[in-house]
Amino acid sequence: MRISLLLCGILLSAYASRADRLTFDSAAAWESWEAPYGLVQIGDAGQLQLIKYRKNTNVIADAHLFTHKTKTRGDEIPGGIWEAGSGQATADRVIDGDPATFWKPDPDDVVGEWFVQLDLGRAVLAKEIRLKFPDQEGARPFKQFTVFIATGVTSDPLDDLFLFDPVYRTTRPNEESEISIPLRFTSQNTSQVLDPDLNVDPVEKDQYRLVQYINFTVEAIDLEGALAEIEVVGVGDNVSIGVDRRGFVIDGLTSVSNLSLFDANVNTNNAIAPVAFAGRERSWLEQGTWFYADLGAIFWLDEVFIYILKEQEGTAGFIAGPARGFTILGSDGTRSIGTELPVPEPFDYNELLFQPDNCPDCLHYLRYQFQAKRVRYLLWHVHSTSGWNSKWAELMLFSPGHPAEVTMRSNFIDLGEEAGDGRPKVIKSLNWDADLTTGARLQLRSRSGNTLSEVYDFYDRKGEQVTEEKWLSSPKVLRGEIDTSIVVGEDWDAWSEEYKSSDEAFKSQNPRRFVQLEMIISTDDPTVGPTVNALSIDFEDAFLQEAKGSILPRAARPNEDTRFTYTLWPKAEALDSGFDLLRFVLTEAAETNSVEITAAGLTIAPTSVEMLDDSLLVSLPAPIRGDSVQVSFITRVIENATVFSLDLGSSERPDTWQSVEAMQRRSNIVMLPELTGSGLLINDLQVPDVFTPNGDGVNDLFEVRFVAFKIADADPEVSVFDLAGRRRGSLITEQMGTQQRHTWSGRDDKGEQVEPGVYLLRIDLGADAGGDTATRVFSVAY
Template sequence: MSNRAIALVMILACYAHAEFLTFDSQEAWEANWSLKPQLNIFTPEGHLGLLKFRKDINAALDAHLFVHPTNERGDVAGGIWSALSNPNDAPQIIDGDAATFWQPAGSDPLDKWIVQIDLGRAVLAKEIRIHFPDEEGAKPFRQFSVFASTGAHVAALEDVYRFAPVYRTTKPNLDTYVSFGFKPAVEDTTRAVEQLSGAGGSTDFTAPEFTGDANTATTGGRNKVVATGQADSRVAANARWQMIQFIRFLVDEHQLDGALAEIEVIAVGDNISLGVEEKGGTYVNGSRATDPFYWLDGDLNTYGVIEVHQQFTESRGTALEGGLWWQVDLGATYWVDDAFVYWQKAGERLADFRLGTNNAGTGYTFFSSDGTKTLTGDIDFDTWIFEPEWTTKLARYKRHYRYLFNTRKVRHIFWLALHDLGWRAHPMELQMFSPGYPAEVVIQSNFLDLSALAGDGQPKVIKAIHYDADLPPNTQIELRSRSGNEMGEVYTFHNKIGEVVTEEKWKSSPKVLRGRVDTSVVVGEDWSEWSNVYKLSGEPFKSDSPRKFVQLELVMSTEDPAVAPTVRSVELEFVDALVNEAHGSILPRQAKPNEATRFTYMLWPSVTADNKGFDRLRLVVPDLVRADEVEVTVAGQVVAPTAMDIAADSLLIDLPQVVQGDSVQVAFTTRLVRNAAVVDADLGLSDAPGLWQDVEPAERRSNVVLLPELADSDRLIGDLQLSSRVLTPNGDGVNDAVELSFVVFKAQDAVPMVEVRDLVGRSVAQLTPVAEGPTRRFTWNGQDAGGATVPPGIYLWRIDVNADSGDAIELRVVEVAY
């Protein structure tokens, strides 16, 4: 396979061969698609899948996958931060293999028998598990201590961190396995934000709190004490945790045969907040809630700033008006059931906060959305987490908030303060945890140039899209396409420190203050909208073709976080174009609504020696029911079509000969009822059934017919006709039924309703329409809803187009006599 990852399969056809551009391997997907890091994965067979987020993970085992900045070392990956003795064997304590171990060198002094683990990011840990070997020359350490740090610097220029003890032996340890949890701090709180359904989350976990005594920890040898107590509720089971990035293990006794096999840091789960920008996410924030991206980076050395000092600032009104808000698009939709917010406390990191002078704000609300839009096109947010303003002295010092809730879909988050005064807060982390696969991931292909990829430079017509996927119950994929010829570039300017600035400001700045300029390729104005979803593999291509570029969009989704779809392959089936290019126009460009008008569609093809030409035309006219007086001209000569038909808004014409470079005109008479009606044309060849090549507009909007009278009117009903105003349902064959017909303007997708009422306003009958293009026909035979003939008298026909706006209701009178 070439580095462009093309698989071209030759299939014999009537007039030419078909080729396939296939994506069915990791190489092909990575070369031609913008995949989502940390979301898209590949099976051993090269099939495209989704990453499953985990609960109760060993955060030490995958520490090497996370990179973070430091003061002295630059950007470093997690792993062994330092080992003052025997550093070569230190990685074996986080390799997942209890049979390998680290032993300090016996010749080193005891104060060097220290090893430190860097988890690569701050994690919400709930248990630490320590494994020791038990073999000749390698025994469990009898005396040791464990310290932990959040990873927040306490020095401006050095990698100095504040560590606190989380475990130490108080008598010699003889066990090969020791585990311990954490005692809640005064700053910690865990609560459910709604009535929880089912078990949810990790309900079976309860860690013992650390008391400083090895006998009160869960061990794997003698003196084993099983954790007891609060496993009867999800909140109680998830109330013991601590934010950790560094673990330091110190040996407290010079023991020559002492060894350490493994340290596991059991964390709540994979933090889905990480890598938002890499996944295509975006941020926007108010003027007083800066840097929301620092909430989502797993680094306690960065933080947002929300500071509005009440004694120095006047209220601007609401918190929204005061700029105390931010919004983030996570770049994908996740199933989420657990969230954690960490606010900086007094003395943490380089803070000069004194006790009580900083806070976690004066209350706030998190809103979430799965991406659903309102009728106005805005994101539809629901209230998610409400944190009221503290009212007690104890609540005043809370800084670490863990929220439990029922599993929900989250794509967008909107954070809003309750008040715009009283804030002096540094939010350091927002972590979120998922019970499984993401709910929805959307990826797009690169802009694919089929003629360049095929290597012959010839335009290609895409016939169909094929795909193969494994879809467990409650999962699906959606595939769409779009195409176009023009591409453009958008430039983003930055200053020296990386902030986005205007082009004018960038150009006016001294060169030493200018930063990078990013260039993005965007689609031009001639591109089609995204097509409807391809519901079946092998469906005909739904976008314009040929075009220079085509792009695909793939949506992978699940309604059950326990399962996800897997895509084995996606492929484009294409053939050489019938003609090199084809352009067309419609005249006249304006018409009166629902009035018979003579139109002429003009077509100008261009060919090369390899083109086969065409002998079929398809004119697509909105709401086409009939076309009268059709006349076809080829190279200025009138020709008689061999066949002509109308089907699904299309006028199909078979020509008597194959046309290559000659111009073609089709004159016809019809009525239009849609403003800005687009008249499209396609070329076909009788020797290639099912192949249609799109005709491009000769100039912008040259295939559009305007109906100015409709644009300036609220009229939705036209050509309203009653077959008779008198109904005589006596079976004599004269006026036994009355037919009502009308044309619907503008609201073509509306479903009109016609109801027959008596003079008192009571409903007598609901009529069912028959549609003929834009015309709706209703027939009443004088019977009520129960099938009985109504009494003689005057009856009203109430006509309702059922549209949101415009003049949608008309009334007509019918007399029943017999």
């Protein structure tokens, strides 16, 4: 089964709108992204959108987009007019959507040839057939006719012979120009509403039937008779179509060929046949009576339909019994610590539906409706392995709207090729223009590198994959193709953190020649979907081809002034402009008058040195291109494994920064050995001895400062107690993080001024271990 939709994972090059901006805003550009098959579409203005799964639509209108395998006509036959016994030239008018056109049989043909047969291109769960007739001179509604339907099951393994059932027959001459034919199974079916609060029309609850072919047959000569339109109203678009191209299915040992359930083709089926053992009954897990499906994206699902073959239906044979008890579990991919389920990855699974053993009713057509749920992964399993011998043709899934979450990835974008010079670039930022209604989200991540590698897959003449060694040792006549895949090189970084806003600074390594982007489009409301109008990468020429550095000493004492020396080794080519700005990112402020610089062994006087927030900014008198540089300064290190980051810039391009990589692994990291294995958590505690909150403007605020080691996001409790142990007040947190600052006005928890006297200050970091508390004595005087 194949459906013709946009964006099927084709990799083409994107187009740059300017030399320093690469923009994705057209069908040609978006085609360079890999997307789950059939889930995104491109609008007329080049905007990227999630598709929307529909309900209650005329499934004939898009029948031509679906193709299927036949016994006699080929493997890729599109839906449409399957056959017309008479009036072949006008038969396609009954599906052209225009009620002003119509089909009339040739009056010279025998009435037995007065029929037209439609192919929906795939098996559809339908609720209604609508007939529309013209009513004008020479073209009136047919008076006597019969409407037949068929699921598409063939009764002959070598021929396209379908089993048709009548669903409507005139019992008196028809004069109506429109006729509605509700569709229902006649037996062995059930429709369940699993959520009591779900608003489902009781009439429509049981109005459904599986259909692929519709036959309209005229029963009596009618020279004015004509048919304008045949419409088939489907329950909804089938999410299962395309699972084979965007996801995968894993079979259990005694439940096999389950990918056939997701192809909308009732001539393919699975087989569920647990083995009977003497003695105790084996569980579904022991027997392997289960299957797992990855749908390839997270969907909003609100309905499931299962079609189970009967004995001797089509070519199923005699081993085709009804469904017994089973459960389907669903997951949206939320991680769990572990699982005992037979699934590739540990996710949280919840019950999607529970079907008790339905025999002796022995049902074959099962429909379930429920509140919309986020689902990507399915796990089906039986309750008991006893009594099963079943063949299922279809497991259809339906959605109330847009997919819940779709992940796309760009190809490897060669910025050097886009610029025409083959050189690494400084990637400044990612920019996007998106329409995000309430609940809709756009998430972006990046990674970058300078090299790409090739991976080879070897195949023999039969198309089976073999090792390179076996391929090389085989005779040439037995060798098959070699597939080449492009993968990231060793210098690529991991995927970055998520970008929070458009025009945010690039989060991956810089400068780099290649970049790859990952975009996650999601919605919490299936009725609305995000639209991405454009996505751009802004980049510029790098100051240097490469810049690496390291810090010394690599170890220091906690919270103690230390002179560090950062050595930079730049690598430049003739076209590189060099740098004259350095930006160090520090966890603690550096002493600006302590900065000393040498280049190629010569001392350089910086034109300016300043500390802005967490950055030490150093300006040089002239650009440097190829000489090694050493920058020395005094600062403190409080956190173990502190990274000393350096960015290079130019006064001519003040908004562009090029990051410096570590010369060797961890060579830009400083350790604090004294903290390793130590229980020291509170350091440099500063508490005034006397506090005088008398309103004279001097010493009216009690201020406590300290350093908190090894406590991520520490939120300490700092309180005041009297000598009897009664709590008298709490300090207000003024500064969080490693450097803590807390203040107190001298008022208790009721807002009243405390009496003069001696008090205790207590700090509690709330750590699980170590010296996380401290107590100090101070006095309040007036």
